[in-house]
Amino acid sequence: MVRKRLLLEAGHTFENSLGGLTLYTEFDGIQLGEIVTENGGAGNTTPAITLGGEQAFNITDHLWVAAGYQHLISAGESIQYRPLVKIGYNFDNGLSISNRTRAHIDATDADADTDYRMDNRIAYSFSDMDLALSYNNVI
Structure with missing residues (x-):
């Protein structure tokens, strides 16, 4: 099967008296162009939102x-x-570390077990330019 898929993410953080409220959306698996299966039939997938x-x-x-x-x-x-829950620490030199722990609770009739996912992130923000680099390790 030939797959042409797109991932689109958008969000915004609103600063408030507690810290910041981030609202976001992600569209994963957007089909691009004609998708054909190996036997010549049209393939179709629904994006996950x-x-x-x-x-x-x-x-x-x-x-x-x-x-x-x-x-x-x-x-x-x-x-x-x-x-999900997160904890993080931002150092004075631009380095930051954080952890996110998230439960994946099945909402379908499959009655699948709950999975737990942990992401560890390390990032660096440059002080002299509007640039940040990060690495995310998913466990």
Whole structure:
């Protein structure tokens, strides 16, 4: 099968008295062009859409925690519920580290077990330019 797929993400963080509220969406698996299966028939997949939000809480000038939720849907049906928590530390030199732990709770009739996912992130923000680099390790 020839696959041409696109991932599109969009979001915005609103600063507030607690830290920041981030609202975002992700469209994964958007079909591009004609998709044909190996036997010549037209292939069709439905994009997975994630709607999410996170509220960060500044504990100190450097330490923060966050709580959030993501809702995964496809073809108008709920697929997974994804509550999450984060903790992070921003160093004065531009380096930052964080961890996100998220539960993947099945929302379908399959009654699948709940999976847990951890992401560890290390990032660096340059002080002399508007550029940040990051590495995300998914466990």
